[in-house]
Amino acid sequence: MRLFLRRKMPGLVRFVVLGLFLIGTLLPFCWMFVTSLKSRREIYGSTLTLWPKDLTWANYAETFRTSNFPQYFANSLIVSLISGALVLVVSILGGYSLARYRFKGKGVLMLVFLATQMVPVMVMLVPLFIVFGNLHLLNTLSSLIITYTAINIPFCLITMSGFFQRIPVALEEAAMIDGCNRMMTVVRIILPIMLPGIVATFVFAFTAAWNDLFFGVMFTTSESVKTVPVGLNSYVQKFDVNWGEMSAGGVLSLLPVVVLFTFIQRYIVSGLSQGAVKG
């Protein structure tokens, strides 16, 4: 019996824990989906229905018919991909430096990076507006790309340095003895091992850009440069929250991210199991 417990318990615990996570995670999503299938009258009806009485896809149709969602989508994708890529490259370089070199001013630099995250965005709004205004960058996708890149670098860079620190230095030294120079060693040996970290960092930068509302609302005004969260925000009107269409828009906005996650989460999982640490 004890043996049985010892063998089976971990699996059982895992099963229960994951089950709970699954339910907790899915509940809000399900509710959003259910809401997106209801008519306005049903959403505003005096009794709550757990499943739509008259199931309708009208909210989706309306979202496509009346809003610029495809455009918002394209904008969000451009902004998030570019800033995500920029953040990643810069963070790999800087993260490596923080993790592998001893140099003067390291602690100060780290504090400088962190300090940028401590000031509320609201406080920086007016100066940023003036700078971007002078550069004629307001109301462009570039302003968002620059903002998201700059804002996400500190976290991502420091996180990345943490990933580098976990790779034994011995590994690098061995490769260098074999005749690789530092650059080659990093690109050929270290980066592949770090794939999970790299993927995680990119996802972090990507989602931070994909989800931002504040700068999106403040920096863009034309339909042609709005992003998905800004589009969703306009379903909250002065007197009326269009729950149905907002939920439909929300579900749609999640689709590309679901695809992205399904695709890349493998790398987080499998990155190391075949990695060079063993071989």
Place this chain on the structure above:
Amino acid sequence: MSATNTRSARPSVSRRRLLRRLEPYLLLLPALVIVLAFFAYPVLKAVQLSFMHYVLFEPQNIAYSGFANFKALFADPVMPRILFNSLVWVVATVGLQFVLGFALALALNKKFRGKNGLQAVVFLPWAVSAFLIGMIFKWMFNQQNGLINHLLMGLGLIDRPVAFLAIPHTSIIPVIIAMIWYGVPFFGIMILAALQSVPHEIHEAADIDGAGRVRQLFQITIPYIKPTLVLTVLLRVIWVFNSADLIYIMTGGGPANTSDNLPSYIFNKVGYTTDFGQASALGVLMLVVLTLYTIVFLRITKYREAGEI
């Protein structure tokens, strides 16, 4: 960077060694340029404004005012309440995010059928915009037609809908729940990525030694991934402390500021007063508090030493 420049003047140093010395700075240069170009002006401006009377609606009346903004800040009767809320907000949110995120990462740190799909799903909240999360949770916690009330009544736990978002002093709890839901995947991914890097040999060796799972966790795994844990918590605390959007959307800080934290208080207030002098003073205060926190945190966790495994 000027430090290296002066040192490079020494004639005995060869070009190669100079380059070697500059390497760490060169690698950090792109990040530094971008970050400074973006932040330096707004942050310095904020520091400057914190010592000024600067109300957007009074552009004719802008002048240095010494410490007036800071004095007003400490004289503000709601300030103790808001500082306390900020503390609760950070400790509860980050604490639970960490514990749950760790549990999630441990549970996922093994191969099993259906893992990929499951993993994609449980990480999903990370990919939702805070605005949407705020709206969905507000809708779920609603007194009328709220899903949570409906479920609790169905279970017989309450017999009348509760106005979760309007109870003084506890209306912040639903917001914290939403925030936890939002942040667990972040910890999950970070910790899982770190767990993946723990060499199997270590565990195999421990298994042979007959160490139990719990002991292995505390004596091998956690020390091994400590740098990641330390960093993740540090970054998250700063981020959560400075996060206002869910509060702003779900309760607006109400009733009577009992669910406001520092940034949401600024956000709400400055929107109406346009007093950026006052807001900047609060911003500077946050900067100081968080910097102190960072220094102390890094000291206590001995982050540097932990980094040199």
Place this chain on the structure above:
Amino acid sequence: MGNRRWLTGIAAVSLLSAALTACGGNGNSDSAASAGSSASAGSGGGKVKISYLDPLPSSERTAFMQDMIKKFEEQNPNITVEYMSVPWDEANKKWMTMGAAGILPDVISIDDTSLAGMASAGYIQSLQPFYDKWDQAANLTEAAKQARNKYKNEVYAIPDAFLLQGLFIRTDWFKEKGLPEKIDTWDDYFEDAKKLTDASKGRYGISFRGGANGIIRAMEYVMAATHSDSWFDKDGKSILYTPEGKAAFKKFYDLYLDGYSPKESVNWGFNEMVQGFMTGQTGILNQTPEVIAVAQKNMQEGTWNVVPMPKSDDGKRYIFWGFTAAYAMSANTEHKDEAWKFIEFLSSPENNLAYSKANTSIPIYKENLKDPFFSTGPIAGYAGSMADSNIVFAGPPSYLTRLGEFTGTYAVQETQKYLTGNQDLDTTVKNLADWLTKEQTAYLQQNPQS
């Protein structure tokens, strides 16, 4: 000097990303170049380009406004108008930030609470010179002439349409309780609130507003109860100091404290109070006519109606009125004449009528009010108040530049403390009255003539 280096740095970074955008974006680089602030607009050729910022985007309204713009451009081939929008919740912050940065679009729609602040800061300019020459000025309704669109006695904005308060009622609930489907006096209002409340069924009398701007609803009643057309007496002291004023304040907030409105309404703003009414949580909603369009979409026909605001015991109706999206002109527009032309076009009788119908709001012209649209259905409730000669237009003191701060934050904190039992009545009323009186005194000192 220091700034310049940062600017160069930013410029370098932005060049990089701009280049990247150009590769990645399909046609977005084009919009990036052409969009932008008014400062950069209109540099090319004989065609003048102006921009318009709409704070109330919704699929219907955006389509309507863009249609208007198309018509305007057809009539004025040398002017193009770019439609821009910002969601309502963030609109206020955006106006002031754009104003501070000197990049406000040429024409913006703003509400009456923000107008004084924007005007005193010099972000929007006086329209008085244009207004004086405007041939339609004489045809405006009395209410439109009296609207809170002035700063230092000069017109700064042309109201888009009117909003005045009316009471939305759940006629089916009134029938159930055997109540007449109207609310004649404020006493009836309080009485009905009590009768409609049935907490066991989750039904409450009033869609109470405890959040931002809720104080305006309370002051509306205080004015009616004290027969005052201002928040202040002749000496500039708040009417809340008077015993009657305080009693009225108490009576109004008792609606919440006695449980005739939902517990959660302590936090409610516009959205939530409307939602509370529509989801069958509350029976009476004090709101403006724009909400009619929303109610028509969300509610079953025959379950609701709109009735005029109740009368005070002196037989008069003390009513607030205002606008949410009056047309104002940026102070640093380079195309004043074109901007005015656009405002004039949007404000023409014909377009105003179409706009008012689309938004279910009260038009600004006397002639337009005679349109049958405004005497049928729920909107007749508003027209009813307008037709009453015993009407007192009683607006908040929007000439105070800090009014928004009061209604949006200070009063919210104070009343919420009172409503949640953390502050007693005397302190609350005194704090509110002190705040208002201080501002009013300062204002009177600066503007002795008014």
